[in-house]
Amino acid sequence: MPARIPEPSRRPLLAVGLGAATVAGVAGALAWRWWHRSERAEISPTRGLRAGAAVLSLAVLLDSGIEHYRGSFENPAMVIAPTLALATLGMTAVEDRAAPYVFGAALAVGAAGVAFHSYNIGKRAGGFDMLNLFYAAPLGAPAALSLAGLFGLAAEHPDVAKPERVAPVAALALLGTAAEAGLLHFRGAFQNPFMFAPVTLPPIAAAATAASGISPLVAKAARPLLLGTALLGIAGPILHAYGIHRNMGGWRNWSQMILQGPPLPAPPAFLGIALAALGALPALERTR
C-alpha cells in the first residue's frame, strides 16, 4: 500500500492561527470594555440588536461592494446592495424617522437578492451543482442584508422582539452563516485546520442559543459559546488576510488578491449575529 505522502510543514499556519486568536481576543476584550464603559455590566436586547445590525451592515457593505466591483457592476442592480447596506449602517448610528423604512427595504432587498442569485445559478450550465454553488453568485450572502434589516427593525420594536424570540432567529442565522462558511471552506478543501473553526463553534453556539429559552442554565452555557463565535468574527479577517498573503504576489498584489483570496469582510457576520444573541441572553439567564 502507498505510504503517507509528506506534506509541507504546518508550523507557519499554526503560528498564524494562534496569533490571530490572541489578537482577536485582545481586540474583542478591549471592545467589550469600551462598550460597557458607562453602564452596568450588561447589554440590553435593543443595544445588542442594533450593534448586530451595524456590524452586519458594515460586512455587507464591504462584501457586496468588493464582490460586485469584481463583477464590474455589470447589472445596474448590483449597486443596490452596497448602497442599502450603507444606509442601514447609517440608521443604526443615528435616530431617524426613516429607519424603519430603510430596515424594511434591506429586509426585502436581501430576500430579492437571494431569489436573484438563485435564478442566476439555475440558468447556468450544471444548474445547482457544486461548481455553481462554489463559484456563481453566493446564495447566502444577500440574506445577511435581510438580517441586518431584521435586526434593525427588531431593535425599533422591543415589545415584539422579545429575547425569547430573538434567540432562535439569531440561532438560525448563525447556522446559515456557518453553512455558507462551510461551503466556501469546503471549496478551499479545508487546507488550513483553522478553516474548521466556523463550522464547529457557531453551530454549537447556535444550538445553545436556540435552546436558551428552556432554562437559565442553558442560557448561561450559551454565553461563552457566543463570545467565542464573536471572537471568530474578529479573528476571521485576520486569518483571511493571511490567506490573501498566500496567493500569488500576496499583499503586494492586493488589488487583485483581495478579490481572488478569501473574503476579508465575510467573517464579521458571525460577530454581528453573536452580538444580537448576546443582547438577548441576560434576560434569558434571569428568567425563572
Next chain:
Amino acid sequence: MFERITEPRARDGRAPDVFRPGAWMPMRCHADEEEVDFAIVGTGAGGGTLAAKLAEAGFSVVAFDAGPFWRPLEDFASDENAQGDLYWTDERITGGADPIQLGSNNSGKGVGGSTVHYAMVALRFRPEWFKARSKLGYARDWPLSFDELEPYYEEAEESLKISGPVHYPWGRRRRRYPRRAHPMNASALVLARGAERIGIPWSPVPLATLSAPRGMAHPCVYRGFCIYGCSTNAKQSVLVTFIPRAIRAGAEIRDQAMVGRIEMGKNGRATGLLYHRCGVWHRQKARHVVVAGYSIETPRLLLNSACAQFPNGLANDNGLVGTHLMIHSGPGVWGEMDEEIRSYKAPPSLAVTEHWNYHDEGKDFHGGYAFMSGGPLPGGWAHTLIGARGLWGMALRQEMTRFNRMAGLRIVGETEPKPHNRVELADETDQYGLRIPRVTFSFSDNDRRLMEHSIGSMRAVLEAAGARNLWSDRDSSHLLGSCRMGDDPEDSVTNADGRTWTIPNLWVCDGSLFPTSGGVNPSLTIQALACRIGDRIAAMAKRGELGR
C-alpha cells in the same frame, strides 16, 4: 525576461529552491566513482516521481536530466515565444504517412520533464482498458489491472493535490479529489452547454493545479500560460512536487547532464552510465539503472547503448525496443460564438466529456476518445490558422480579430499499437556525437475512423452550444509506448514492474511502458505506475530479490 541557462545549477551540495527566489536547498551529492543504488535517466513524470519514491525508501539515488533546473518564479516569462527553451528541440527525424510534430507538442527538456509545460489534465484510465483485449476485444492487455493500480492513482492524485469535481461522472466510484474543481471559463461553458443540449454528460476537468494554497505554492491565478511554464507554482509539475521531495529525502538531481550510454558489465548487468555535463563525459557507477527519457529518448538510449554482448541494443533481444509507438490523435473543431469567449484565460482545458471513452454503442471503431474545451494563446492560435486554414497576410489579420469569440474542442484520441510505428536510430549524430532518433508514424484505418467520429461529435456539441462557421483541424499530442510492459518476455520489453526481461538491473519507468494508449492524457497513469514501481522495488529489496 527569459535567459538561456547553460550552466548546471544543482551541484556543490545544493539545488535551487523552486519556492523562494534566489534561494537554495541542501542536496546530498555523490561522486562519479561512488556506486549509487539507482541512476535514473530523466526526471519527468516517470523518473522524477520514482526518484522521490526510491529516495524516501532509503536508496541512494542520482537522477539525470539533459535540461536545466528551472526556477519557475524567476525564469518563466509571460511570453509564448520566449518559452521555447522548455521543449526538447534536439535534432530528430520524423516520417511515416502521418509524421509526428515533435517538440513543444510532446516533449519537454528540463528537471520535471514534460510536466513543466503540460496542461495538467489528470484523468485515470477507464478500468477496462487495462484488459482491452480480453474485455473489449481490441489491442492488448496490460500486465496489471486497474485494481492493482488504483491505490497508486490515489497516491499520485494526493501527491499532486488534484483539483477535481465533487462527483466525476465516469469510471469507478472514487475517493473525493484532494482539492475542489476550478471555476470554468467561457470556453468550458460552451462545452457544458452543448453537451447538456445534446444529452451527454460533461464534467469540470480534474487538474494538477492548486485551487487552494499548499505550503509555499500559490493557488492558480488563471493566467493561462500553463503550457509555457507556470510562473506561480500553482501547477503541480514534478519540478515543484516530487523533485523537492526527492532532494529532501536524499536524492541528487543532476541537471544539464545528458546520458549518452548505459554501460554493461561482463555478467550481463548494467554497471552505470556515461553522461555529458559541462562539456565533458563522465561515468557514474550504479547498481541499477532506470531509463525514464520518454517514448523517444528511452528507446534511443537503449539502442545507442548496443555493445558486443547486446548488439541490437539493450533489452532488445526480441527486437521490440522502439516499436508500437503511439500518440493521441487530436483533431479539433472550432467555431465562432456571439458572445466573447477569451478562451486563453485560465488553464486551457477546463471541461471534458469522456462520453465516448465509456460508451461503446454505435461506434464503427475500437477505442475511445475524450474531448475538452480548448484555450490557445494568440501566438498558438495564429499558428493554427496558418497551418490548418492556410491563412496569411490580411486574411490572417482579419481572422485574428475574431480570436476573442472563438470556441473550440479537441480530442485526446486513442491510437492502436502497431509495430511499424517506431523509433529507430538514424545515421546522423547530434551535438554530443550520439545517433539521433528517426520516428515513423502512420495512423491505422481504425485511428482514422475514430477521428472522423470525433469530429462529428464535436461539431454536434459546438452547434448545440450556438457556434457558427465551424471548421476542423488536425493535431496530435502525447507520446506513448515504444518499450511496452507485458506478461510475456517474447512479446514485451519489461514486466509489470518496468524491469527489463533481459537485464535484471535495468528498468524503464515512463510513458514508453504503455502497451495501449487509452483515450485520456497519460501523465497521471505514468505517475501512478512510477509510484507502484517505487513500492515494488522497495518490497523486492526487502525480500532480497533485487540482486537477482
